[in-house]
Structure formats: C-alpha cells, structure tokens
Amino acid sequence: MWRIFGTSLLTFSFGVVSLFANELLLWEDCIWIGLERNTQLKLEKTKQGLFPILLNEKWKQYLPKLGVHYFGIFSRNREQLDQEYRDVRLQIQQLLYDGGEIEREKQKIEIKQLIQAEEKKILREKIIQTISLAYLHLNKRIIIDSLYDLRIERYHLEQKKLNLEVQTQLIPTFESKSIKQWELDFFAKRIHSQALKESSILELKQKMFLDPNESLALEPGITERIEIFQPTSFPIEVDMNHPIRKKNRLQFELASLEEESLNNDWKPKLVLGGYIGRNGNYGFPLQNEVYGVSLGFQTNLGGSSFVSNTQNGFQSEGNGIQRIPGYGPQAVGPGENGFQSGTIGIFDEVGREKKRFDSQLSQFQIRLEKEQSELNLRNNSKSIEVKLNEEYKQYSLYMEFVKFAFESLKQKREEKKSNLISELEYLKAEEEVFVALEQSIEHYFNYISTSLELVIHLGEDPFNNRYFRLHNSKFNSDFTILLRDWKNLLPIENLQKREPKKQKQTPFLLEE
Secondary structure, three states: OOOEEOOOHHHHHHHHHHHHHHOEEOHHHHHHHHHHHOHHHHHHHHHOOHHHHHHHHHHHOOOOEEEEEEEEEEEOOOOOOOEEEEEEEEEEEEEEEOOOHHHHHHHHHHHHHHHHHHHHHHHHHHHHHHHHHHHHHHHHHHHHHHHHHHHHHHHHHHHHHHHHHHHOOOOOHHHHHHHHHHHHHHHHHHHHHHHHHHHHHHHHHHHOOOOOOOOOEEOOOHHHOEEEOOOOOOOOOOOOOOHHHHHHHHHHHHHHHHHHHHHOOOOOEEEEEEEEEEEEOOOOOOOEEEEEEEEEEEEEEOOEEEEEEEEEEEEOOOOEEEEEOOOEEEEEOOEEEEEEEEEEEOOOOOOHHHHHHHHHHHHHHHHHHHHHHHHHHHHHHHHHHHHHHHHHHHHHHHHHHHHHHHHHHHHHHHHHHOOOOOHHHHHHHHHHHHHHHHHHHHHHHHHHHHHHHHHHHHOOOOOEOOOEEEOOOOOOOHHHHHHHHHHHHOOOOOOOOOOOOOOOOOOOOEEO
16 A cells, blocks of 8 residues: 655645645645644544553563562560560562463554554544545635636626617617526625635635634645546556455454463463571571572363462571461471471362453454455445446546537627627627536545545555546646636736745645
C-alpha cells in the first residue's frame, strides 16, 4: 500500500502555525490542520506510549528480583526472660523456565501495538477523506457562486441598458415584466447558492476542528492543479496491505497466541532463589551469618495445580527462625537446615475451560469478521466504481453540451447586437449555458470526490492515482479552459486570476 513517510510531529506543528500565517490554504494545508487538531487522533497517539511501558515490564521478568527482608520478634513479659530476635536478609530470585509464556506475552503486546497502529491508519484515512470531501465541496460551491457573481454583474450592466430602453419605449412593457420574473428566479437561486457556500465553509471548519469564528480562506485555482482521467476497465483490487486486512491478520495472530498459551499452561515454571544475611538475639550489630538457596516448581495438570518449594540453608551460630510457607516460623539451630513442601490442588482451575471456550470463540469471531470485511471491501469497491463511471459520463455529457451552448450563445450575442432577438431571449439562452455549466461543475467535483473515496478505499495515493492527479503547478485541462471561456464571454474588470501555490507534501497516511 502506498505510504508517505513524513517529518516529526514538532516540525509538523510549526508547519501548521505557518499555514495560518499565510491565510490562503491549499488542499494539503487543510488536511494537515485537521490531522493536527483532531482529538481522536491525538488520543491514538497518546495510546502508543503505553506499549513500550508494557514491553519494558515484561523484559523485567527476565531479570533477577532483589529485595531486602527484615524480621523481628520481641518478648518482654513478667516472670519470663526477655527475648529478642532480629533477622536481616538480602534475597534474590531468578526465573529459570516458564514454558515460553513471557515471550508469548511480549509477542501479544507487540501485536496489539501493531493493531493499534493499523487502527490509527484507518482513522487517519477517514479524517483525510472527510476533510478532502468537505474541501472539494466548498470549492465547488465557491466556483458556482462565483458564476452567479459573474452573471449578476453582467446582469446589472444589461439592466442599465434595459431601463434606458424601457424609458425610451424601445421595448414593450410586457417584455420588461417578463424580465422581472426572470430576475426574481435568478436572485432566488443566487441566495440559495450563497447559503450553500456558507454551509460548506462551516462544514469544512467542523472537519478541520476550527472554531466557527476562525478565519478560513482557500487558495483559488484548485481546478488548475487537477488533471482527471477517464476510468478504465482495468480490474480494481483492494491492496493486500490495506489497514483493515492487516488488522484482521494481526487479530488472528493474537487469538492464536492466546490459544497457544492455554495449550502450554502445563509446562512448569522453575524459580531459583537464594539469600544471605545475619541474625541475632542481642540487638544490633547482628552476630550470626545465614545463607541458603531455594527452588520453586509450579505446573498445571488438566485443571489441577501442583506447587512445590525446596529450601536449604545454613546458620553459623546461635538460634534462628526458618519461615516455612504454610506452617509459619520454626526454630532452628546452628548448621544446616531446610524444608520441602508440595501442594496439589484438585481441579482448582475452575476458569480454565471458560478461557479455552473464549479463545475458540474469539478465533471464530475473527474469521467471521474477516470474511465480512473482505466482502464489504469488494462490494463497496464495485459500488463506488459504478457511481464513479456514472459521474464521469455525466460530466462528459454536460461538458459537450456546454461547448455547444457556448457557440450558440455567441451566435445569440451577435443576433442581439443586430436587434434580431430581444433581451429576454438572450437572457434565456445565457441561462441554458449557466445551468449546463453548473451541472458540469457539479459532476466534475463529484467525480473527483468519488475517485478520492475509491482510491482511499483501495489503499492507493489519493493525490496521484489512475483517476486524477494533483499537479504542483498550473495545469490547463478542458475544464479550466471551459471556465476561462465563460469568463472571457462575460468580461468583468475586477476578476483577476491567481496562480496556484506550489504543492506541499501530501499527508496521506503519514507514518510517525
């Protein structure tokens, strides 16, 4: 799957600050800001810090465990001799064998970390898609609204001429009333277009996690950076390393490790221990040296448990106390001393079968989820592809009609100059071009939006793919030429084109 390896989060944060300073934002800028401000993505980044801590804790289980132990008994009763006993020991324990359980636990943590990384990629894809769709929708509304502005300024020029013609009775009054009806319809559409643009601005701000009162201005010229391609019949296939597929595979590995842990729980755990210290009956400093070694053994046998402990020690002089698990302190004298203990719990692992059932159920659920996700990936791909082909055909159809309508409008303009047609007839011809042009703009952006949705779904580059390409600089496409022809047909002095900025690094699926 296509991936872009980006810079550090610190550099990215400084980049966002500079974007606001520049005011006019590119497509890439909007995505960067949205990624930086998204609270869910911040939470996922915070979760990543947990896994190194968990792995470090598992590594510590391989290390010897050191501890200092103090034990004291005091007896000062009437009619009895005072007794005093203190024991201080440095103890150590080392795990010798655990049947590979710690290593499996480490692998589980590493797999969970990989699963969380894939979930973050899925979330990032969703964020990029929602911001991009809102960005494209806003650009569509801006262009359509600008066409209304072009026409309203053009209309005001014609209106001055019309008023003069009505006053001088060059046109009949009933034609003036018809134009008033056309004017009412036009202004109603323009008001609706302006409302849609304002709603689109708020929608993009919401996707970028901006406050409604924050300023948001887009760099014009998005259509001059996009080159679209006709959909081909080449079969589409979801990337094998798509985050959803990788997550499913990792989840199955995790469930298999859980089952492996249950199958190996019969393997014994061996712990070697030892101690060295001093004790005494007369307070500090302590008089007698003590030392010894111990061996612990634990295993599970078909739901029953077996625990055994062995300890052998030595005391140089005096009387000491040996603490036997399950029996309490026992007095010992100088020389060797030791004990052995063993406990068998008959079927005391009551939750063992429940764990085994849960493990099998988990694997079954993961298989079903994998089959369902594979089915959804394929079906959604085909569904989006059908919609994509429809949008391109609609776009091509309206583009051809607009080109034809342009030529017709040019002819109507010449006829109007020669007074062969009325002002109303010319406005109606202009309206046909405008409606067709608005529809072509609608399908143009719908095609790009649908393409974006499909390529992200497939796991491909959303800025350079088989359906469209985002160029670094100005690109003359049929669509941009069409818009330029429209502006030339209705020249307005205060409309100046801007060159698009240089493209920034695209943030699709940034790896940190």
